[in-house]
Each structure stands twice: as C-alpha cells, then as structure tokens.
Amino acid sequence: DEKALMACMAYVDLNPIRARMAKTPETSHHTSIQVRIKKAETTTTPNHPNQQVKPLYPFAGNPRKNMPEGLPFRITDYLELVDWTGRIIREDKKGHIAKDIPPILQRLTIDPQHWHYLTTQFESPFKNLVGAVHEMRQACERLGQQWAQGIKECERLFSS
Structure with missing residues (x-):
C-alpha cells in the first residue's frame, strides 16, 4: 500500500536527522533521498522518469490508468513530505530539521x-x-x- 511504502521510505531517509548525524535530507549521507536530491538538482524536470537515479526504483507519478512501473507518487511530493516530517519534534528522538531551515523546494531553488x-x-x-x-x-x-x-x-x- 502506498501510505505504508511512503512511511517506510521516509522513516529510513530521516534516520540520520533523528540521530543528529545530518541537519537536512541533502546532507544525509548514505540515504536514497540524498542520491535522489543530487540528481534532482541537476535537472529541470526531476519528476520525469528518465531524470531519476537508475539503480533506485523510480517515482512514476500519481496513480493512473496504464501506470508505468515505479513508486506511485512524484519525487517532489516525496521530498516535501520528508521535509515536513523531519520538522516534527519528538521528545524521544535527538534530532529534527530546524524551524529556521527553509523548505526543501526553496533550498533547491525551485x-x-x-x-x-x-x-x-x-x-x-x-x-x-x-x-x-x-x-x-x-x-x-x-x-x-x-x-x-x-x-x-x-x-x-x-x-x-
């Protein structure tokens, strides 16, 4: 199911932030989100399947008829979701994305x-x-x- 898949991906991609090993997804070493962000920064069409990182399963966009193989959401939606989720402060976790850090689309100059x-x-x-x-x-x-x-x-x- 799409919600569970997205939650699992976000959980893994936010681990370095929660552990205070990184301040943002862009600086989270050894994560798929960092690899995807680096690729997205080199293109003007990051949601296009041909502009995504080949070894990683691609984002195929919103669910529709004749859906191509891939994750059923857009990469930009996922980046915003991870950024928003990473800003939630939890008492039982060490780290989070600081409130003074601009939103991810702004950081990527979009x-x-x-x-x-x-x-x-x-x-x-x-x-x-x-x-x-x-x-x-x-x-x-x-x-x-x-x-x-x-x-x-x-x-x-x-x-x-």
Whole structure:
C-alpha cells in the first residue's frame, strides 16, 4: 500500500536527522533521498522518469490508468513530505530539521509558482527543448538548430 511504502521510505531517509548525524535530507549521507536530491538538482524536470537515479526504483507519478512501473507518487511530493516530517519534534528522538531551515523546494531553488506552472502546463510553451537557457543554446548548437521554442519562458522560469 502506498501510505505504508511512503512511511517506510521516509522513516529510513530521516534516520540520520533523528540521530543528529545530518541537519537536512541533502546532507544525509548514505540515504536514497540524498542520491535522489543530487540528481534532482541537476535537472529541470526531476519528476520525469528518465531524470531519476537508475539503480533506485523510480517515482512514476500519481496513480493512473496504464501506470508505468515505479513508486506511485512524484519525487517532489516525496521530498516535501520528508521535509515536513523531519520538522516534527519528538521528545524521544535527538534530532529534527530546524524551524529556521527553509523548505526543501526553496533550498533547491525551485520557485513554487513556477513549479506549479511547469507541472500543470509543461507542454504548452515547450515543444522540443526545456531547461536553463545556456543549456538550451548549447543543445541547439549540437542539434544544428538556430532557436528553440519556449526559450523566453525558460529564461523566466529557470533563472535563479
């Protein structure tokens, strides 16, 4: 069941924080969440199955018909859930994510409004390339293209 699976994953990924071996999931060495975060930071589409860490079971997104193999939720939802859970202070545990540490999407420089737009309107402004403008230009050069549709939108959405 999805809830039990997510609870088990979060429990394991938060162990270093509860033990005060790390302050955030990004600094939790030897955890799958740290590996997933490092990969997510290198892409503009972390929820896409091709942008996830290969040895780990992928996040397949929200349950739907013709569901691909993978965890039945999005990686960004899981990151937020772990971040929120890690902030809960328990008297019987040593550590937690401090209240003064910004939310995980902010730490990963993901603008929530831009993120919402990207995850609900992704196909509208982009036809073949999407990402940081300098990377789009490099891709155009490699592909022998003069321009890419959506480059202005990428400049607005991915500049940080």
